[in-house]
Amino acid sequence: xxxxxxxxxxxxxxxxxxxxxxxxxxxxxxxxxxxxxxxxxxxxxxxxxxxxxxxxxxxxxxxxxxxxxxxxxxxxxxxxxxxxxxxxxxxxxxxxxxxxxxxxxxxxxxxxxxxxxxxxxxxxxxxxxxxxxxxxxxxxxxxxxxxxxxxxxxxxxxxxxxxxxxxxxxxxxxxxxxxxxxxxxxxxxxxxxxxxxxxxxxxxxxxxxxxxxxxxxxxxxxxxxxxxxxxxxxxxxxxxxxxxxxxxxxxxxxxxxxxxxxxxxxxxxxxxxxxxxxxxxxxxxxxx
Amino acid sequence: xxxxxxxxxxxxxxxxxxxxxxxxxxxxxxxxxxxxxxxxxxxxxxxxxxxxxxxxxxxxxxxxxxxxxxxxxxxxxxxxxxxxxxxxxxxxxxxxxxxxxxxxxxxxxxxxxxxxxxxxxxxxxxxxxxxxxxxxxxxxxxxxxxxxxxxxxxxxxxxxxxxxxxxxxxxxxxxxxxxxxxxxxxxxxxxxxxxxxxxxxxxxxxxxxxxxxxxxxxxxxxxxxxxxxxxxxxxxxxxxxxxxxxxxxxxxxxxxxxxxxxxxxxxxxxxxxxxxxxxxxxxxxxxxxxxxxxxxxxxxxxxxxxxx
Numbered sequence: 403x404x405x406x407x408x409x410x411x412x413x414x415x416x417x418x419x420x421x422x423x424x425x426x427x428x429x430x431x432x433x434x435x436x437x438x439x440x441x442x443x444x445x446x447x448x449x450x451x452x453x454x455x456x457x458x459x460x461x462x463x464x465x466x467x468x469x470x471x472x473x474x475x476x477x478x479x480x481x482x483x484x485x486x487x488x489x490x491x492x493x494x495x496x497x498x499x500x501x502x503x504x505x506x507x508x509x510x511x512x513x514x515x516x517x518x519x520x521x522x523x524x525x526x527x528x529x530x531x532x533x534x535x536x537x538x539x540x541x542x543x544x545x546x547x548x549x550x551x552x553x554x555x556x557x558x559x560x561x562x563x564x565x566x567x568x569x570x571x572x573x574x575x576x577x578x579x580x581x582x583x584x585x586x587x588x589x590x591x592x593x594x595x596x597x598x599x600x601x602x603x604x605x606x607x608x609x610x611x612x613x614x615x616x617x618x619x620x621x622x623x624x625x626x627x628x629x630x631x632x633x634x635x636x637x638x639x640x641x642x643x644x645x646x647x648x649x650x651x652x653x654x655x656x657x658x659x660x661x662x663x664x665x666x667x668x669x670x671x672x673x674x675x676x677x678x679x680x681x682x683x684x685x686x687x688x689x690x
Numbered sequence: 691x692x693x694x695x696x697x698x699x700x701x702x703x704x705x706x707x708x709x710x711x712x713x714x715x716x717x718x719x720x721x722x723x724x725x726x727x728x729x730x731x732x733x734x735x736x737x738x739x740x741x742x743x744x745x746x747x748x749x750x751x752x753x754x755x756x757x758x759x760x761x762x763x764x765x766x767x768x769x770x771x772x773x774x775x776x777x778x779x780x781x782x783x784x785x786x787x788x789x790x791x792x793x794x795x796x797x798x799x800x801x802x803x804x805x806x807x808x809x810x811x812x813x814x815x816x817x818x819x820x821x822x823x824x825x826x827x828x829x830x831x832x833x834x835x836x837x838x839x840x841x842x843x844x845x846x847x848x849x850x851x852x853x854x855x856x857x858x859x860x861x862x863x864x865x866x867x868x869x870x871x872x873x874x875x876x877x878x879x880x881x882x883x884x885x886x887x888x889x890x891x892x893x894x895x896x897x898x899x900x901x902x903x904x905x906x907x908x909x910x911x912x913x914x915x916x917x918x919x920x921x922x923x924x925x926x927x928x929x930x931x932x933x934x935x936x937x938x939x940x941x942x943x944x945x946x947x948x949x950x951x952x953x954x955x956x957x958x959x960x961x962x963x964x965x966x967x968x969x970x971x972x973x974x975x976x977x978x979x980x981x982x983x984x985x986x987x988x989x990x991x992x993x994x995x996x997x998x
Contacts, residue, residue: 513711513712513713514713515713517713518713518714576795577795577798578790578791578792578795578796579795579796579797579798581750581753581755581790581796582790582796582797582806582856583798583809584754584755585753585754585755585783585787585788586783586806586809586810586813586814587776587779587780587783587784587813587814588809588812588813589776589813596798596800596801596805597798600798600800601798601799601800683800684799685799685800685843685845686799686845
């Protein structure tokens with residue numbers, strides 16, 4: 403009985419852990435996370451170390467093979483995964499936070515000065531050619547670490563979130579159920595939690611996943627162009643090196659395909675989580 | 691017939707609401723202009739007017755969802771703008787409730803429909819033990835089968851069912867004033883009569899009074915003791931329903947009654963309807979009666995003769 407009570411109160415959780423898409427996405431995402439955490443601990447090499455003879459196919463000693471210079475690809479990938487996930491996390495958080503605050507404030511003050519001002523700013527950022535700006539910004543900075551890179555990526559990633567959150571806030575504001583709660587003299591806290599935040603939360607959550615995804619992709623893009631962090635390793639850098647050394651032409655598929663595949667799986671798993679959660683949060687989409 | 695001798699429950703004086711929008715080029719829209727009326731116990735007051743005439747805005751100001759630009763609303767002699775603390779507001783909403791126009795957006799899509807009842811119990815009557823039984827009874831009264839309604843999500847129910855749920859919610863509370871905005875717009879003819887009769891019965895029994903906001907003249911006549919006609923934010927004519935319906939004075943009211951389709955009367959291709967003509971008639975009417983303002987043509991019948 404107690405268990406049934408628990409699930410009644412936490413319906414969303416129940417639907418989340420029984421949704422196939424969510425399970426599939428979470429399992430892949432967690433395995434990749436685990437790889438990035440455990441990988442560096444179990445690998446005997448360092449990512450810059452010349453670990454063995456170059457041009458080795460995947461084998462027992464070098465699981466993902468070695469590069470032309472004899473560095474261990476597995477070590478590079480797991481270390482790279484760490485920093486890529488970190489950039490995604492940092493930049494995704496920054497971009498979502500900026501977008502949320504800007505969107506919520508301008509939606510709340512719709513039609514008044516703060517709204518006009520913030521939307522003008524958002525529109526300006528929206529029409530900036532973001533890749534060009536990213537390249538210029540990155541090239542201008544002599545030293546770039548993970549944090550700098552996250553900031554650069556986040557600076558161009560937030561505008562769509564601001565717009566989306568603003569329109570969500572606007573549509574929530576005009577919903578009668580907020581008014582019905584008000585005339586029910588419901589505590590303001592309850593109105594904010596159940597009528598505003600609950601309707602907003604799923605949205606915010608998905609925005610965050612999409613931002614996480616988007617910022618990973620754009621930072622990998624930058625790294626691929628050689629504008630990534632000046633020190634350390636990341637998935638984009640592994641791919642860039644592979645391309646610079648003509649890995650594909652030399653038939654070293656393990657150097658390009660494996661990191662690319664892991665990146666793709668990461669992005670795909672997040673998309674699966676996203677669509678699955680959409681069904682969880684929106685009762686209309688649930689498979690009944 | 692209204693019992694004018696009694697104290698009004700709610701009285702509204704010179705209520706005006708002006709909406710503004712835009713930052714650089716401010717635009718003002720006057721939704722409600724200088725509206726005064728009072729509501730007495732056990733009466734049904736219908737507020738009739740075309741779309742955009744400000745009916746809903748008046749209802750919203752009475753429910754404290756919008757702040758009047760000027761003028762005040764007195765509830766038992768107390769200005770409701772002064773009710774600020776949560777306890778005061780709770781006390782007010784215990785007595786004054788509303789039903790909104792759009793039943794679809796009146797429910798939070800993430801929760802089961804039971805939530806609207808739970809909220810009422812949580813806030814106004816936490817002492818009630820037999821919640822379920824009471825809710826079921828209220829649902830039966832509005833012709834709903836509780837088993838088919840409770841613990842469903844709003845998107846699984848029809849507009850008419852949701853609207854009746856809101857009526858049931860108001861019934862649960864036993865209020866003094868009910869602001870019913872287009873109350874039965876989503877109901878079919880058969881349920882409509884049942885609900886209207888129920889409403890009238892409750893008014894007779896409990897002394898609840900209803901502000902019945904509608905654009906349907908026939909409905910207004912059927913239920914209300916008092917009728918108010920609204921045009922472009924102003925109350926142009928108000929009075930006992932029979933008076934207003936049988937002896938309309940204001941040109942806008944006259945036009946309204948002319949345009950009601952009767953059963954048995956067919957559309958006539960030769961007849962012309964020109965909206966500008968009404969506006970012109972109203973302007974002429976105001977010009978002829980310059981300076982007279984709101985005039986009482988009989989003890990229970992007020993007409994707006996001119997605007998300043």
